[in-house]
Amino acid sequence: MFREEELKDIEGLKRGSDFIEVKCGCTSRKYGDTIGKLRVFTNGQFLISCECTPSCEEEKLTPYDFEKHSGKEGTRKWKNHIWVVMKNKKVPLWRTVLLKYYKHASNGANELTSTLAKRLFHRDEFVRCSRCKKERRFRLRTDEDCRRYHDAAKARKWKCANWPYDKITCKVDEERASRKSCRGCPRSPSCKGCTTCVCFGCFKCRFLDCKCRTCVDFVQNAEP
Numbered sequence: 465m466f467r468e469e470e471l472k473d474i475e476g477l478k479r480g481s482d483f484i485e486v487k488c489g490c491t492s493r494k495y496g497d498t499i500g501k502l503r504v505f506t507n508g509q510f511l512i513s514c515e516c517t518p519s520c521e522e523e524k525l526t527p528y529d530f531e532k533h534s535g536k537e538g539t540r541k542w543k544n545h546i547w548v549v550m551k552n553k554k555v556p557l558w559r560t561v562l563l564k565y566y567k568h569a570s571n572g573a574n575e576l577t578s579t580l581a582k583r584l585f586h587r588d589e590f591v592r593c594s595r596c597k598k599e600r601r602f603r604l605r606t607d608e609d610c611r612r613y614h615d616a617a618k619a620r621k622w623k624c625a626n627w628p629y630d631k632i633t634c635k636v637d638e639e640r641a642s643r644k645s646c647r648g649c650p651r652s653p654s655c656k657g658c659t660t661c662v663c664f665g666c667f668k669c670r671f672l673d674c675k676c677r678t679c680v681d682f683v684q685n686a687e688p
Contacts, residue, residue: 470561475549482506486562489554490534490546494642494653498534500525502548508565512546519630522605527557535646535653586669587661588647589613594621596634599644610669618676 471477476487480503488502500512512530514522522533527542536545543563547554557563586604591613593600602613612628619626624634638644649655663669670682 473550474560476501486548488512488530488546488548488557490531490536490542491554492535492653495535495646498530500530502527502546502562504562504565506565510566521603521629532648532650585648585650585661586610586663587649587655587657589617590644591616591622593624593634595623598624598634598636598638600624600627600632601639601644603648604669607668611671614669614671614674614679 471484471486474486476485478485483503483505485501485503487499489497489499491497498514498516500514500516503511503513505511510527512525512527514520514525514530514533516534522530525533527546531542531545543558544556547556548560548562549555550560589602589604590599591602592598602609602616604610604613616622616626616628624632624636645656646653647655647661649658649661651658651660655661665678665682670679672679672683674680
């Protein structure tokens with residue numbers, strides 16, 4: 465796939481049966497470095513496992529989505545903004561040999577997913593603990609994520625101990641206000657709510673088996 469001399473200076477190199485893995489990252493002026501592991505497959509597919517926090521569950525991000533997940537400001541140019549470490553220096557992907565294996569056809573399904581995500585996107589939401597009054601973040605990326613948030617939001621006495629991502633108590637500090645302002649909008653990291661990231665109802669965040677008024681009204685009025 466790659467000659468040994470082409471990769472010898474790249475940090476975190478591992479080889480699998482049909483891929484190579486290297487340490488990568490993306491830097492935001494506001495949030496600093498977001499670290500991940502980039503896998504380059506023999507078919508030309510690029511997937512990144514994020515390691516921004518111990519509880520992060522984003523394991524199969526496209527380069528586009530990893531750049532967005534990191535909170536990188538400005539235009540989306542992942543080939544310039546995502547870097548690997550070579551000889552203790554951050555080197556953008558476009559300056560490495562890795563991109564010669566990137567194939568648009570192999571990443572087509574992922575790019576389609578990213579396009580659909582931009583059309584139907586759910587920003588991060590927060591639920592307040594009934595005991596300590598601290599707010600905890602819920603990421604609404606998958607159907608399961610949306611259901612977790614939905615059930616927590618309608619619970620009368622939701623507590624920090626019920627947070628689904630990691631085991632925490634009320635003693636754990638809540639996110640800083642500056643971090644909470646970033647809710648994952650693909651248009652702008654600090655968006656306060658727009659038509660791109662705010663969903664007013666879809667079959668991803670409304671549920672046929674839920675009897676709450678919000679879900680019942682949506683299901684009854686949804687187009688077949």
